[in-house]
Amino acid sequence: MRKSLLIAGVAATAALTLAGCSSSSDTASTEEVTEWPESITISLVPSVEGEDLAEALDPLTTYLSDNLGIEVNGVVATDYAATVEALGADQAQVIITDAGSLYNATERYDAELVLRDVRFGATSYASVAFTNNPDKYCADEPVMSTYAASDIELSYCNGIEAAGEAAMGQGAAGLDSLAEISDGTMVALQAATSPAGYQYPVVAMREAGIDTDAGITQVPVEGNNNAVLAVYNDDAEIGFAYWDARTTVTEEAPDIADKVVAFAYTDMIPNGGVAVSNTLPADLVTDLTELMDGYADSSEEAASVMFDLVGLSDWTSETAEDEIARYGEILAQFSN
Template sequence: MHKPLIATSLLTAAALTLTGCASDTASSTDATGSGSWPESITISLVPSTEGENLAEALDPLTTYLSENLGIEVNGVVATDYAATVEALGADQAQVIITDAGSLYQAINQHDAKLILRDVRFGATDYASVAYTNNPDKYCDDEPVMATYAANGEELSYCNGIETAAEAAAGQGPAAEDALKKIDEGTAVALQAATSPAGYQYPVVAMQAAGIDTDNGIKQVPVEGNNNAVLAVYNGDAEVSFGFWDARSTVLEEAPDVAEKVVAFSYTEMIPNGGVAVTQDLPEDLVAQLAELMDGYAQSSAEAETVMFDLVGLSDWTAETESEQIDRYGEILKQFQN
């Protein structure tokens, strides 16, 4: 799945435990969140890179924030997304950069405030794509080629979900009725049950199409979006699901993937993650923090590199569209024991 992630340069591997990271406050805030600013704040997040890249990824951002806010901004690496929520709940972090599910949990469990959403290629959300190696069965028309703007590659789509010779939009839901053609016993590659694009949204869409996802299909477990595409490419499954457009992840090893793997349906849109803060931070600090982070990608060429190359984001936006997070929470509940 797509990761709204940043790595840290400020803490060593020992920081993975999220200990000792609460902020030192200059004075307490009142119940409205207004008052004196703390001397420091801590951002909790999950790294997208390993090794030496950790030292490069977050330092420009925390330095930028520290210099412009006039307080110390620290970073701590969380072991997983759930740990960011735990850190915020324990006041070991006052700011979290995390995925949509964890944003929902932080908002509902700890009264966190959603201040920014992750932006990739101009969008705050994305569809899960249904892929097949059997277009004669799943496509009502001839597949067409459209341009995937992220890398300029021409990829194949059918059922009118994209327009020939134009830039693909990746907007769902689209052609969900085509999922009804997944008949009993069909091999369907699905990712881990925690994956929104590789499992959760596809299962919801298939069930809405009348498919018994527990007993009516042959589930083929795969790890990662690339392997979901390759399962169809190699014939291990007739249908698979992954983020839009996961075929771009296998172009090097499968340069003819657009010929062999056709996108035939989009689920409803899945929200990107974003940034949330504790309610205890002063309102004017939160406003300045949000404004600075919103403008970070445009602040320098280095910042753009951090956001895009190391983080996988092109921007943050203050247009939070919180209803998308609420909808994701509804879907998430269906997969929680």
């Protein structure tokens, strides 16, 4: 099924009679048709390792298909970089991806940034430094603060959160404590493409005077949950993940607040979002953006799907492109 945008010109005819003379002019009507494709494809990656997104995608793509009147397909990409390449190869026309990939998509393929991810009211977040050795990295006694999104009390030190209050997760905070990292310290780090699990932590450690190549022992992990568990299981003394990834392991590690303390926040990292190919008609992009922007509010099921799908509570059309551009500067440090 195709949908067309018809832009019709207005025919004008004027007749004037002056001093026995007459003249007329006709402007022929013109029309320009912009056709929608019969189908589009959305590419995205899991927010938690092992999540079955192929099944979780169906409610979103059905919602979009029904409201757009064209077929909307969903595919699961192997990683964030793959979403960008899929868009560049026209294998996907819409990508739901991280901040770095949004930057690459706009720079390499002139994609349009249309939405930013919202997690519990925020469009940016900090990477958290976690430790199982608070005596070394905490200048004060850890305190308990509530992670409001899950109503879970977690432990924090170095004044990054206030005791008995809702945790805010705002960085930068407590970064001086990274200078306590000693040679050979086991540090759990995620893939080099991960903003919260690698890039921002490495920049923060370097700025604290730590040689992140020779001065620490990197413990590779996959996924934010595994970064936390590496610290919990004493496989690493420090780990980095998004705020607050400890909530993802509370079932398997109910004493996580006792054993894993958050002691520093990096600079704020922009959430990812949605970018679209520049080959899509403008009116299709407008409708698609409005539908996705309103998806989380369209039903209780949609809100649940949204969280299960990509760990989000909403999307927003306030894209704050300057934050994405700033992340591009960070990304450049890891381009090789």
